[in-house]
Every structure is written in C-alpha cells, then in structure tokens.
Amino acid sequence: MLRKGFALAALGLALLAGPLFAGQALAATTEAEPKDVHWSFEGPLGKFDKAQVQRGYKVYREVCSSCHSMNLMYYRNLAQKGGPFFDPKYAENPNDSPVVKSLAHDIQIKDIDSDTGDAISRPGMPSDRFANPFPNEPAARASNGGALPPDLSVMAKAREGGPAYVYSILTGYTAPPKGMTVPAGKYYNPYMPGDMSSFMAKGMKVPEGGFISMPPPLVDGKVTFDDGTKSTLQNQARDVAAFLAWAADPKAEERKTFGFGAMIYLLIFSVLLYFSYKRIWKNVAH
Amino acid sequence: MSGHSTYEPKNGFERWLDTRLPLLRFANDTIITFPTPKNLNYWYTFGGILSLMLGMQIVTGIILAMHYVPHVDMAFNSVQRIKRDVNFGWLIQGLHANGASMFFLAVYIHMFRNLYYGSYKAPREVLWILGCVIYLLMIGTAFFGYVLPWGQMSFHGAVVITNLIGAIPIVGHAITTWLWGGFAVDDATLNRFFSLHYLLPFMIAGVVGLHIWALHVPGNNNPTGVNVTSTQDTVPFHPYYTVKDGFAISVFLILYAVFVFYLPDALGDAANYIQANPLVTPQHIVPEWYLLPFYAILRAVPNKLAGVILMFGAIATLFVLPWLDTSKVRSLRYRPTMRWYYFIFFLNCIVLGFCGAHAPDDLVIPGVSGLQLGDANINSFVWLSRIAAAYYFAYFWVITPLMGLTETPLAEPESISTPVLSHPAAMLAGAAASPEKRG
Numbered sequence: 001m002l003r004k005g006f007a008l009a010a011l012g013l014a015l016l017a018g019p020l021f022a023g024q025a026l027a028a029t030t031e032a033e034p035k036d037v038h039w040s041f042e043g044p045l046g047k048f049d050k051a052q053v054q055r056g057y058k059v060y061r062e063v064c065s066s067c068h069s070m071n072l073m074y075y076r077n078l079a080q081k082g083g084p085f086f087d088p089k090y091a092e093n094p095n096d097s098p099v100v101k102s103l104a105h106d107i108q109i110k111d112i113d114s115d116t117g118d119a120i121s122r123p124g125m126p127s128d129r130f131a132n133p134f135p136n137e138p139a140a141r142a143s144n145g146g147a148l149p150p151d152l153s154v155m156a157k158a159r160e161g162g163p164a165y166v167y168s169i170l171t172g173y174t175a176p177p178k179g180m181t182v183p184a185g186k187y188y189n190p191y192m193p194g195d196m197s198s199f200m201a202k203g204m205k206v207p208e209g210g211f212i213s214m215p216p217p218l219v220d221g222k223v224t225f226d227d228g229t230k231s232t233l234q235n236q237a238r239d240v241a242a243f244l245a246w247a248a249d250p251k252a253e254e255r256k257t258f259g260f261g262a263m264i265y266l267l268i269f270s271v272l273l274y275f276s277y278k279r280i281w282k283n284v285a286h
Numbered sequence: 287m288s289g290h291s292t293y294e295p296k297n298g299f300e301r302w303l304d305t306r307l308p309l310l311r312f313a314n315d316t317i318i319t320f321p322t323p324k325n326l327n328y329w330y331t332f333g334g335i336l337s338l339m340l341g342m343q344i345v346t347g348i349i350l351a352m353h354y355v356p357h358v359d360m361a362f363n364s365v366q367r368i369k370r371d372v373n374f375g376w377l378i379q380g381l382h383a384n385g386a387s388m389f390f391l392a393v394y395i396h397m398f399r400n401l402y403y404g405s406y407k408a409p410r411e412v413l414w415i416l417g418c419v420i421y422l423l424m425i426g427t428a429f430f431g432y433v434l435p436w437g438q439m440s441f442h443g444a445v446v447i448t449n450l451i452g453a454i455p456i457v458g459h460a461i462t463t464w465l466w467g468g469f470a471v472d473d474a475t476l477n478r479f480f481s482l483h484y485l486l487p488f489m490i491a492g493v494v495g496l497h498i499w500a501l502h503v504p505g506n507n508n509p510t511g512v513n514v515t516s517t518q519d520t521v522p523f524h525p526y527y528t529v530k531d532g533f534a535i536s537v538f539l540i541l542y543a544v545f546v547f548y549l550p551d552a553l554g555d556a557a558n559y560i561q562a563n564p565l566v567t568p569q570h571i572v573p574e575w576y577l578l579p580f581y582a583i584l585r586a587v588p589n590k591l592a593g594v595i596l597m598f599g600a601i602a603t604l605f606v607l608p609w610l611d612t613s614k615v616r617s618l619r620y621r622p623t624m625r626w627y628y629f630i631f632f633l634n635c636i637v638l639g640f641c642g643a644h645a646p647d648d649l650v651i652p653g654v655s656g657l658q659l660g661d662a663n664i665n666s667f668v669w670l671s672r673i674a675a676a677y678y679f680a681y682f683w684v685i686t687p688l689m690g691l692t693e694t695p696l697a698e699p700e701s702i703s704t705p706v707l708s709h710p711a712a713m714l715a716g717a718a719a720s721p722e723k724r725g
Contacts, residue, residue, distance in 0.1 A: 072370065150560075286325050
C-alpha cells in the first residue's frame with residue numbers, strides 16, 4: 001500500500017517535471033578498471049613470491065628510485081621476516097644480513113661528518129632509510145616539469161585497485177586517441193583518474209582516463225633479471241607492483257599466519273560455548 | 287528487581303566487607319543472580335558484545351597512544367611505524383581501526399533491536415536516553431579518532447565537519463576558529479582531537495555504567511514486550527546469559543577477526559594512505575560507512591545551515607522517541623502494520639548509507655538520463671537521499687505517533703511463560719486468523 005503510494009507520487013512528479021526533461025552529460029573524473037592480474041599473495045593463505053619481490057626491488061632500484069622516494073622503508077626491511085632477502089640465519093637482527101649489507105653499500109647516502117659537520121656522502125648501511133632521490137620537494141618538482149613524484153612506500157594501498165592499479169598504469173600507456181590535445185610534458189593513460197572532456201576536439205567521444213606527468217618508465221629489456229626471467233615490460237611491471245605490495249604491507253604474511261591460528265581457536269571456542277549453552281539451557285522452556 | 291538481594295556472605299572476610307562496602311553483594315546481584323527474562327533471543331546479546339568492544343578499543347587505544355605522535359609532520363608516519371616496527375603493532379592497530387567499525391555495527395544492531403521490541407518505552411526511557419548519549423559520544427570519538435592517522439580523508443573530513451559549525455549565523459566562524467585553535471585545521475587541531483579522542487571513551491565508560499544501572503532497575507525488556515510477572519518468567523543471569531552472551535561474543539569475534547586478519551583495509555578509504563595535504567582535495571570526501579546515512583541527510587538540502595540542523599535533528603529525534611510513540615504495545619511482534627513501516631525504515635537507513643557514499647549528482651540507475659527536478663536530476667542520489675531523509679523523519683514524527691493511535695494490535699500473551707502465545711509461529715497464525723485487523 002505504502003509502496004504503491006510512493007510509486008504514484010513518483011509518477012506524479014514525473015508528469016509535472018516532464019517539460020524540464022534534460023539529458024545533459026555530466027563532466028566527471030573517469031578511469032579504466034585496473035587490469036585483472038593474479039598475485040601469489042592474494043587470499044587468506046597467499047604468500048609473497050620472494051623471487052618476484054627481489055626482481056621487483058631491482059626494478060625499483062634501477063628505474064623508479066631515480067625519482068620516487070620510499071621514506072617508510074629501510075634496507076634492513078628487505079632482510080626481515082617476510083621480506084624478499086630474508087635468511088633465517090639473520091632472523092634475530094636483519095641488519096647483519098650480508099646480502100642487504102652489500103645492497104645498501106652500493107648506494108650513496110647523504111650524511112653529515114660527525115667531526116666537522118660538513119655534508120658528505122657515504123656508502124649505505126642496512127639501518128639506513130631508502131635513499132631519497134631529491135633533497136626536498138622543490139628540487140623534486142624542478143626535475144620533473146613541476147610534478148612531484150609521489151612517495152611509493154604505501155602506494156599499493158593508496159589507490160583503488162592496489163597493485164593491479166600500479167601494474168595497469170605501468171603497462172597502460174597508449175597513443176592518445178584521435179582528437180585529443182596532449183599538453184607538453186603530459187602522457188595519456190586510461191588507468192589514470194582524470195577528466196578528458198576539455199582536451200577533446202568538439203564532438204569527439206571523451207575517453208576514460210587522464211594525464212600523467214611520468215613518461216612511460218619501463219620498456220622491454222630495461223632491467224636485467226638475474227634469475228633468467230624474461231625482461232618484458234609486463235614482467236617488470238608485475239614484479240615491481242608485487243614489490244610495492246610487499247612494501248606497503250610488510251607484515252601481511254605474519255598477519256595471515258597469526259590469523260589462521262586465531263580463526264581455528266575462535267571456531268573451536270565457539271563450538272564449545274554453543275554446546276555449553278545447549279546443555280545449560282536444556283531444562284528451561286524458552 | 288534491584289530491591290531485594292539474595293547475596294549471603296560466605297566467610298568472615300565477606301561478612302566484614304559486606305558491612306563496610308558491599309562490593310561483592312553488588313557484583314552478585316548485578317551479574318550472578320540478576321533475574322533475566324528467559325526468552326531473550328540472540329538480538330539481545332549485543333549489549334555484552336558492545337561492552338567487550340568498548341574494552342577492546344580502550345585497551346588497544348592506550349597502547350597505540352604510547353607510540354602515536356600527534357604532530358602534523360609525524361602523525362601519518364608514526365601510524366605506519368606502529369604497523370611496521372612496533373611488536374604486534376599491526377595487530378593492535380588493526381584491532382583498533384577495525385574495532386571502530388565493529389563497535390558501530392554492534393551498536394546499530396542493538397538500536398534496531400531496541401526499536402523493534404519497543405524497549406525505549408516506559409519505564410525504560412532513561413535507559414534509552416543514556417544509550418543515545420553513548421551513541422552521540424561514540425560518533426564524536428570515532429570522528430576524532432579518524433582524524434588522527436592524518437591521511438587525506440582524515441584531514442579533509444575534519445575540514446568538512448568542523449566547517450559545519452561555521453553554518454551557525456553570526457558566531458559560527460568565531461566558534462570554528464576557536465575549535466581549530468587557529469585559522470585552519472592544523473597542528474593545534476590535531477593535538478586537541480587526540481586529547482579528546484583519549485578522553486571521550488572514558489566518558490562513554492561512565493555513561494555505560496549509568497546505562498547498566500538504568501537497565502537493572504526495571505530489568506530487561508524481552509521479545510514479547512510484556513512485563514515479567516513471576517519468577518517463572520526469569521532465569522538468573524549467570525550461568526544462563528553469561529554462556530549465551532559468551533557464545534554470541536565468540537561468533538562476533540570471528541567476524542571481527544576476518545576483517546583484522548584478512549581484510550584490514552576493506553572498510554577504510556584508499557585515500558587515507560596518502561598523507562594529509564591541505565592543498566590537494568580528494569575527489570569525493572566521504573566519512574566512514576557508519577556515518578554515511580547522516581552525511582546523506584546533511585547533503586540532502588541545498589542550504590548548509592538547514593542540512594546541519596537536519597543532520598543533528600536526525601539524532602536529536604531519537605532522544606524524544608519515547609514520547610513520540612503513542613502505542614502501549616512494546617513489541618512489534620504484535621503490531622503487524624507497524625512492523626512493515628519498521629522494515630521499510632531499516633531498508634531506508636541502508637539506502638541513506640548508499641546515498642552518503644555516492645556523489646550527489648551520480649545517477650542512481652546508470653544510463654537513464656532522467657528528468658531535471660528543481661536543482662537536480664530526479665534519478666540522482668541527491669533526490670534519493672531527499673526521499674529517504676523524508677521517510678526517516680516521517681517514521682518518527684508521523685508514522686510512529688499515528689500508528690499507535692490507529693492500528694489494532696494483535697493480542698499479547700498474558701506472560702512470558704504463556705508458551706503457546708509467546709511463540710512467533712503462533713503469533714503469525716493468529717495474524718492470519720484475523721486479517722480484518724490488519725491496517
């Protein structure tokens with residue numbers, strides 16, 4: 001009865017407002033759905049593929065890190081439990097891991113000479129934060145045509161779609177569609193959120209996506225993988241996305257393992273309580 | 287019910303203590319022998335679940351406060367550091383952040399249960415009002431807490447909500463500046479929000495004490511809504527309800543654990559993993575899911591002040607509900623017409639939540655261009671939220687008073703123990719037998 005009332009009211013309003021019919025297109029931000037990628041770390045039992053995260057670190061180190069910082073990451077994190085270079089021998093103190101020591105040693109870290117106070121560069125240590133490519137934000141912008149390369153520490157959590165979004169952006173660069181005016185220093189990417197309506201020639205269909213200031217960073221063969229994995233654009237993108245997924249959530253494996261035990265405990269506990277409940281209430285009519 | 291105590295001191299110490307501070311007598315009468323209706327169903331277990339959640343939030347929160355840094359430059363990273371470097375920090379932070387959602391989920395079930403069984407009616411008005419106070423404090427606490435990680439949604443949410451106060455004529459802007467501790471949401475704001483976020487849970491705990499006190503004077507309502515008439519109708523709280531509540535708590539914890547361990551970010555917004563930046567406004571500023579219905583009401587009207595009044599009015603309405611309801615029958619089991627309006631009201635709240643999550647101009651049915659009505663498309667979420675907000679208020683201010691006067695309720699059972707009538711199946715049969723009484 002009530003629903004019928006609503007329907008009648010809506011119909012009445014529709015008839016009254018009929019002459020005002022307007023089918024205007026709404027300008028809005030759009031982006032393509034991230035590509036469907038399968039990850040080893042999906043699901044309640046999924047774990048990171050260590051070799052993949054190692055390759056991903058190499059992509060970050062050799063390509064991304066020339067512009068993008070990762071301020072929440074320390075080299076020691078690479079050797080901690082769940083990390084790509086974890087070695088049970090150094091579980092107690094990942095700073096002792098020789099692999100990470102040598103990885104960090106290859107990187108120059110800006111520091112201050114503790115005797116003179118002069119600015120110096122020294123080889124990195126596992127306890128150092130990932131080296132920041134720029135001393136400050138204006139320097140980062142000045143080197144990138146005014147755009148600020150975002151910190152990548154939690155990038156895989158800071159965008160809808162997570163690692164699939166990262167993969168889609170890196171592999172998603174396409175030639176701009178006909179009729180699109182691309183400003184200097186910008187690149188069209190259908191997976192980047194944006195509103196293309198004002199960049200299209202009149203009457204052209206407005207495509208999904210937006211402009212990104214980062215030129216396509218990866219190409220086939222850009223990074224040489226030590227384990228023989230073919231260095232295609234797709235492989236590089238997938239591996240670096242997996243690395244960023246690990247970096248954004250380095251305790252994911254510990255969380256899932258702990259959770260597995262907690263779930264079993266709670267399930268048994270619930271069953272026991274249920275039968276206790278049935279037994280205690282056996283003689284009460286309710 | 288709180289009148290006569292059955293406690294008997296068992297030894298010398300208990301006798302000594304009982305004449306000085308009858309603490310054990312109080313505990314015994316409150317959680318051991320307290321006579322509780324024997325027909326409470328699982329919807330009645332959420333009070334216990336809520337006590338647990340409050341304790342959980344306070345304990346995890348105290349630990350988080352040991353590691354959190356309330357400074358605009360460090361807050362975001364300090365939360366990340368808790369998740370990365372503090373021992374079991376990922377667990378404590380996950381329990382706390384998801385605990386807020388679980389707390390609200392439980393409180394909403396608790397409130398809808400209350401509305402269904404008419405538990406707010408005499409003599410439990412004070413109990414209900416105290417519950418509304420707790421809910422209001424919870425909203426405040428959750429809002430302050432959401433600002434602390436200092437992500438994009440934290441910051442811009444704080445800007446939107448504090449700016450609402452600016453809608454008050456003449457003094458609004460002065461009050462907003464005073465609340466901010468400056469001319470924008472900044473370090474001073476973050477610091478005071480942290481301070482208040484730590485204070486309010488203890489105020490909630492205090493009001494919960496009053497809430498339980500107010501519960502124990504008239505005793506529990508029950509699904510039939512009829513008063514307890516004899517000891518036949520009740521069982522002692524322990525062990526009957528400790529075990530039933532315990533079972534329900536354990537099942538609730540499984541749901542909680544699924545989020546904490548496997549979906550830790552499912553209820554949050556990706557934008558809150560970006561450090562707050564006052565110069566970049568996120569595309570859609572949305573509150574956490576549990577405040578979306580009120581956000582929809584706020585945005586339903588084009589006038590800011592009117593929106594603020596309506597939003598607070600939506601909560602204020604709850605406080606006067608006991609006096610809006612004219613029906614003497616508590617439980618909706620025996621009010622077949624009102625029950626339909628109740629179920630529509632429940633769906634309506636969910637619709638409001640969806641409206642709050644969408645941009646006002648988004649189309650409800652995609653692909654249908656619809657009609658322009660007034661300032662917006664009839665097919666847009668802003669119109670849907672207007673209709674839903676209207677029903678929200680109509681439910682309390684029109685339907686509830688009118689239905690109590692006009693509907694013919696079904697026969698209530700004489701007592702909780704009257705076995706045939708008190709059973710829902712029997713009640714349904716009774717409804718079918720007298721269709722002419724349906725409103």
